[in-house]
Each structure stands twice: as structure tokens, then as C-alpha cells.
Amino acid sequence: MGQTLFDKIWDAHVxxxxxxxxxxxxxxxxxxxxxxxxxxxxxxxxxxxxxxxxKQTVATADHNVPTWNQHLPIKEELSRxxxxxLTKNCAEFGIELxxxxxxxxxxxxxxxxxxxxxxxxxxxxxxxxxxxTHGAFGAIAFGIGTSQVEQVMATQCxxxxxxxxxxxxxxxxxxxxxxxxxxxxxxxxxxxAAGGTGYAVEYAGDTIRSLSMEGRMTICNMSIExxxxxxxxxxxxxxxxxxKGREFAPKGExxxxxxxxxxTLYSDDDAAFDSVLSFRAEDIEPMITYGTNPGMGIGVxxxxxxxxxxxxxxxxxYKKALxxxxxxxxxxxLGKPIDYVFIGSCTNSRIEDLxxxxxxxxxxxxxxxxxxxxxxxxxxxxxxxxxxxxxKVFDAAGFPLREPxxxxxxxxxxxxxxxxxxCVSTSxxxxxxxxxxxxxxxxxxxxxxxxxxxxxxxTDIREFLKEKELV
Amino acid sequence: xxxxxxxxxxxxxxxxxxxxxxxxxxxxxxxxxATTREGFGNNLFRDWRFDGNDNPKADFVLNNPNFGGxxxxxxxxxxxxxxxxxxxxxxxxxxxDAVVSSFFADIFKGNALNNGLLPVQVSEDFLKKIxxxxxxxxxxxxEIDLVDQFIKIVATGEQESFEVNPYKKACMxxxxxxxxxxxxxxxxxxxxxxxx
Ligand code: SF4
Numbered sequence: 001m002g003q004t005l006f007d008k009i010w011d012a013h014v015x016x017x018x019x020x021x022x023x024x025x026x027x028x029x030x031x032x033x034x035x036x037x038x039x040x041x042x043x044x045x046x047x048x049x050x051x052x053x054x055k056q057t058v059a060t061a062d063h064n065v066p067t068w069n070q071h072l073p074i075k076e077e078l079s080r081x082x083x084x085x086l087t088k089n090c091a092e093f094g095i096e097l098x099x100x101x102x103x104x105x106x107x108x109x110x111x112x113x114x115x116x117x118x119x120x121x122x123x124x125x126x127x128x129x130x131x132x133t134h135g136a137f138g139a140i141a142f143g144i145g146t147s148q149v150e151q152v153m154a155t156q157c158x159x160x161x162x163x164x165x166x167x168x169x170x171x172x173x174x175x176x177x178x179x180x181x182x183x184x185x186x187x188x189x190x191x192x193a194a195g196g197t198g199y200a201v202e203y204a205g206d207t208i209r210s211l212s213m214e215g216r217m218t219i220c221n222m223s224i225e226x227x228x229x230x231x232x233x234x235x236x237x238x239x240x241x242x243x244k245g246r247e248f249a250p251k252g253e254x255x256x257x258x259x260x261x262x263x264t265l266y267s268d269d270d271a272a273f274d275s276v277l278s279f280r281a282e283d284i285e286p287m288i289t290y291g292t293n294p295g296m297g298i299g300v301x302x303x304x305x306x307x308x309x310x311x312x313x314x315x316x317x318y319k320k321a322l323x324x325x326x327x328x329x330x331x332x333x334l335g336k337p338i339d340y341v342f343i344g345s346c347t348n349s350r351i352e353d354l355x356x357x358x359x360x361x362x363x364x365x366x367x368x369x370x371x372x373x374x375x376x377x378x379x380x381x382x383x384x385x386x387x388x389x390x391x392k393v394f395d396a397a398g399f400p401l402r403e404p405x406x407x408x409x410x411x412x413x414x415x416x417x418x419x420x421x422x423c424v425s426t427s428x429x430x431x432x433x434x435x436x437x438x439x440x441x442x443x444x445x446x447x448x449x450x451x452x453x454x455x456x457x458x459t460d461i462r463e464f465l466k467e468k469e470l471v
Numbered sequence: 472x473x474x475x476x477x478x479x480x481x482x483x484x485x486x487x488x489x490x491x492x493x494x495x496x497x498x499x500x501x502x503x504x505a506t507t508r509e510g511f512g513n514n515l516f517r518d519w520r521f522d523g524n525d526n527p528k529a530d531f532v533l534n535n536p537n538f539g540g541x542x543x544x545x546x547x548x549x550x551x552x553x554x555x556x557x558x559x560x561x562x563x564x565x566x567x568d569a570v571v572s573s574f575f576a577d578i579f580k581g582n583a584l585n586n587g588l589l590p591v592q593v594s595e596d597f598l599k600k601i602x603x604x605x606x607x608x609x610x611x612x613x614e615i616d617l618v619d620q621f622i623k624i625v626a627t628g629e630q631e632s633f634e635v636n637p638y639k640k641a642c643m644x645x646x647x648x649x650x651x652x653x654x655x656x657x658x659x660x661x662x663x664x665x666x667x
Contacts, residue, residue: 015656015659015660021637021638022638024653024656024660026660026664038507039556052660063503127556129552129553129578143578144578145556145559145578145585146556147582147585147586147648147649148581151649151653154653155650155654155660159653193548194548194551194574197574197577224578227551229577316489316490317490317491410500412500412501412503419523429552431495431496431552432493433499433500433518434500437499
């Protein structure tokens with residue numbers, strides 16, 4: 001009987017396996033950031049333990065940092081305190097920190113891949129649920145809680161129950177204007193925000209294969225939004241070409257050895273999955289969410305469902321969500337005026353996202369009623385964008401390019417969407433208050449967000465593409 | 472490091488019959504800035520409990536003096552969303568020892584168990600029975616026994632068994648944690664590293 005990709009990687013990292021007990025899984029790289037690490041460092045101090053493998057621990061400041069004037073001291077006292085704590089803790093425990101001002105600083109799930117730290121066949125964890133992003137390389141990567149952060153710091157291992165395996169296939173040709181973000185929002189809308197709970201999800205099929213690494217990261221990033229433990233995609237030439245030559249990628253003989261191993265990483269034809277789902281690329285429209293969990297998504301031309309279409313016991317929660325969003329039964333989002341557009345987050349803040357948006361907005365200008373924030377995922381993305389002159393295109397369009405960080409994805413810094421305002425956002429969560437107290441989020445792709453910024457209302461990107469062949 | 476020993480509790484409960492309660496409701500992100508594990512209880516369900524001027528909202532259950540106890544009972548898919556363990560600390564800090572729901576999000580369940588907070592997953596039916604019992608009598612008492620793995624509505628004697636990972640059960644009933652366990656296997660880790 002063949003093995004799944006997931007099982008191959010898992011088995012290669014099991015330190016110890018005992019009946020009735022979770023496996024002890026070896027972690028290749030542990031990413032840490034300022035928000036979920038301080039209590040873990042405290043725990044180590046209380047136990048009198050060092051960080052077991054500081055060289056396999058990588059730190060950055062992202063969740064809480066300002067995205068404007070990063071060279072100045074952080075104004076918000078608590079944010080400054082958390083960032084200072086991280087600096088102090090990393091120095092004390094011998095961990096490399098890509099903090100503010102460092103050329104490698106950025107959102108943890110953007111910098112791991114771009115530095116060549118994330119590689120096929122590896123195991124990666126971080127105290128942040130979107131760690132699933134790194135699975136795009138054909139790796140096992142998932143978010144952990146702070147107690148587990150402490151556990152990995154103390155032992156470079158994690159106690160884990162092997163999850164079940166699910167395969168999600170997408171085959172066929174995407175419509176113009178539909179991209180990776182639409183695919184994953186569509187899948188989550190089909191199977192619900194809990195549809196993947198307990199599973200490691202492997203994405204497969206020719207549509208997935210045709211995506212760039214950045215598109216694959218967008219897909220794996222949102223695995224957690226369907227409740228999955230992690231998401232992964234088998235490595236191929238696209239993956240290998242992406243990793244090659246990056247800062248920390250293996251070099252010379254090491255590289256050849258690594259590539260030979262990576263080529264063995266795929267699910268065997270007769271591998272058994274606990275669940276298999278398939279979707280057709282042709283069915284996917286540009287997507288947008290209307291509710292308060294990422295499963296509440298529709299094609300941009302569709303109408304919000306009627307309360308009566310839900311089972312009686314779900315109607316209360318549904319009504320509450322619509323009320324929060326200021327929407328009503330059967331409303332069409334298309335044409336609804338919006339107030340903010342946020343292009344950023346570990347889902348969509350990489351250079352390809354920025355290029356795509358810049359190409360689209362070139363020669364256009366945002367609507368007066370909309371405030372636009374473009375927040376690059378990392379210092380390197382920001383620099384690259386400037387080298388390519390994208391910042392000038394953005395400026396001319398009224399889309400100022402800010403500095404890297406999580407920003408309005410979770411509104412921990414000052415980038416908050418005000419109460420009651422609508423934001424078309426390329427991030428990954430539309431929970432109540434996620435982007436600021438009482439803010440209202442419509443999740444969408446970078447293209448849909450950019451088009452909506454130009455018109456000032458929720459827009460079907462395909463309308464623009466009819467005029468001009470683009471993308 | 473020794474953690475709290477949990478074997479059995481019997482208490483009144485706090486009902487929250489809402490589905491898909493996500494971690495941003497349990498503890499909004501703006502309260503994640505603390506660097507210790509204490510004090511999060513005050514901000515548990517912050518935006519449901521308090522209005523924009525920090526005044527308690529009278530209609531929210533935690534502000535209703537008639538309800539109280541060590542067990543939180545919530546609707547399906549509790550704890551979905553982020554990996555923030557603060558959600559588990561907030562509830563433990565507030566004084567809950569167990570959460571009952573008909574379905575838990577994955578990461579949340581793990582975080583809860585790691586913090587001496589027992590997630591008890593019951594059937595939809597039994598969950599409804601608990602809500603009915605509590606709304607009929609605010610002081611209705613629920614018993615949770617981790618050793619024999621059952622949950623019981625004391626007044627009616629109705630009970631249901633629940634699943635718990637045998638390893639986590641051993642940890643909670645003995646008061647030891649994951650790091651103690653892994654460190655007892657340290658040689659295996661270094662052996663693994665050299666064999667790679
Ligand atoms: S961008 Fe958002 S989802 Fe991604 S790591 Fe930051 S806070 Fe988490």
C-alpha cells in the first residue's frame with residue numbers, strides 16, 4: 001500500500017511513537033514572533049531551561065509593528081513593550097532576530113519562504129495559525145499555541161496526534177480574473193469553516209499544479225479557515241525553481257542531494273486518503289465573503305442567502321452575522337459602497353500580488369470615498385516593489401505603499417478599520433472585530449480588492465477585463 | 472512543571488448557546504499585548520460583555536448574576552479561528568475548569584488541554600438537554616468526571632460519556648505536562664538528530 005505525501009514527511013520526523021500516546025515529532029524550524037512568544041520564554045526561565053536548538057529558531061516582529069515610519073520608536077506603549085521583550089528574549093536565548101530595521105524583517109509566513117528557510121519535506125511550526133502557508137512547498141507546517149511554543153523551544157519537538165488525510169482536487173481552467181484566493185474562498189464556502197477539522201489537506205489537480213508558488217501559498221495559508229490542521233502541495237519543478245538560490249537554501253552538493261530527496265515527495269498512486277473532494281475550476285467565480293466567518297462566501301455576482309435557507313438551529317447565528325455586517329437577506333453585494341481596501345497579510349502581500357495590483361491600477365485612481373492601504377509582506381517585498389517602480393504606480397493611484405507587517409489583518413497596531421465601516425480585504429479572516437472593533441470585512445482577492453478601490457464599491461473584476469484583456 | 476490536578480467537578484454552569492464562537496470573540500486581538508499569562512479573564516468575551524464605553528451589557532450572560540459556575544456550555548464549533556492560547560488562558564483566568572460543546576475547533580482543544588481546561592464534547596442532543604436544564608433552572612448542576620469520562624445533569628441523572636485522549640487524561644489527572652514527558656526522552660531526540 002502506497003503512502004501519502006503527508007505520511008512520508010511525518011514518518012521521516014517521528015522521534016518516538018507509543019501506542020495510545022501522541023507521536024513525538026521533530027521540528028526542523030520554529031518561527032517565533034512578538035505576540036505568542038513572551039509567555040513561552042517566561043516558562044523556560046521558570047523551568048531553568050535553555051532554548052534547545054536556538055539555530056533552528058527564527059524570530060521576527062510582525063503582528064504588532066507600525067506600518068508607517070518604522071524607523072521611529074513605536075508609539076503605542078504595549079506594542080513597543082512586546083517588541084522590546086522579543087529583542088531581549090532573543091538576545092538572552094541566542095536566537096537570530098529579524099526585527100524592525102533588519103532587511104529580512106516581515107510577516108513570518110512571508111519571510112520563511114522568501115529566505116529559503118521553508119523547503120520541501122520539512123516540518124515547521126509557529127505560534128500563529130497561518131503557519132499552514134509553508135505547506136505550499138510540500139512540507140508539514142501548522143500553527144501551535146504558546147504552551148507548544150514553549151515545548152518546541154525546550155525540546156525542538158512537538159507532541160502530536162497524526163491527523164486524518166484529505167485530498168482536495170481542483171481540475172480545469174480558471175476563468176479570467178479568478179485566482180488562487182478565489183479558489184480557496186470557493187473551497188471553504190463549499191465545505192464550511194469547519195469542513196476540514198481534524199485533517200491534513202493535500203491540494204492536487206491540474207489547476208493547483210498550474211499555480212505559482214505564491215498562489216500555492218495563498219491556498220495553503222487559508223487551510224486553517226476550513227479548520228484543517230495543515231495544508232500541503234507536492235513539490236515539483238515550480239517549487240524547486242522557487243527555492244533555488246535563496247539566502248538559506250542548500251548550495252552545491254547539498255542542493256543536489258536535497259533535490260533528489262524532494263523528488264520522492266508525492267502521494268503514491270495507491271495511497272489511501274480518509275476523504276477525497278473534487279472541484280471544477282470552471283465553476284469558480286471571483287469570490288467575496290459576506291459574513292463573519294470565511295466559510296460565508298459567494299461568487300461576487302450572487303446574492304446573500306436567505307435566513308430561511310438554513311436549518312432552524314442555525315438561523316440565530318446567521319441573523320446575528322448579517323446584522324453585524326449590516327446586510328439583509330438576498331442582498332447583492334455587487335455595487336455596495338465600501339470605505340476601505342486593505343491589500344496585505346500573509347495571504348496576499350507577496351511581490352506577485354503587488355505586481356498584479358499595480359498592473360491593474362496603472363493609469364487609474366481610487367474612488368474618493370475609499371481609503372486604501374497596501375502593506376507589503378516583508379522588507380524584501382517592499383524593496384523589490386520600489387526597485388520595480390510599483391510604489392510610484394501605487395502613489396499615482398492613491399494606494400500608498402506602507403511598510404511591512406500584519407497591519408489591518410488583525411488590527412493590533414494602529415491600522416484599524418473604524419466601527420461600522422466596510423473593508424474589502426485580501427486577508428484571511430472576517431470575524432467580528434477582526435480588523436478593529438465593529439469593523440466589517442469582505443474577504444476577496446487582490447484584483448477584486450483593487451477593482452473595488454477604483455470604483456468605490458464591490459466590483460466584479462471581470463467587468464474590467466472585458467474592456468481590456470488583462471491577467 | 473506541575474500543573475493543576477483535575478479529576479472531577481460538580482457545579483452550576485454558564486450557558487452560551489451561540490454557534491461558531493471564534494477566538495476573536497473569546498479574546499479580541501487588541502488584548503493580546505500582555506506578556507504574562509494572567510489577567511486575561513477581565514477581557515474574556517470583552518466586546519459582548521461591555522459596550523464601547525466599558526459599561527457591562529446587561530443582556531450578556533456573564534453579566535447576569537443568576538448564572539455562574541466552573542463550566543461554560545457553548546454552541547457548536549467553539550473556539551474556531553486563531554491559535555491564540557490567550558483564549559484558553561482568558562477562560563481559565565476567569566475561573567472556568569471545563570467547556571462543554573457539541574464540537575470544538577482543533578487548535579483550541581489542544582490549547583485548552585495544555586492549560587488544565589477540559590473540553591468536553593457531547594452530542595447535539597445532550598447539549599440541548601443541558602441548555603434546557605439550565606434555562607429551566609439557572610442553578611442546575613452538572614457533574615463532569617474525567618476519571619470515568621462521563622458528564623451528567625445531576626437533577627435528572629441523564630448522562631453521556633465523552634472521549635478524551637488517554638495521554639492528556641493521564642497528564643490532567645496526574646498534574647504533569649508535555650515538556651516533562653518529552654524531556655524524559657531527550658536521548659531519543661539527539662539520536663534522531665545524528666541519524667538525519
Ligand atoms: S498577516 Fe494576519 S494571519 Fe498572517 S500572520 Fe499576520 S496576523 Fe496572522
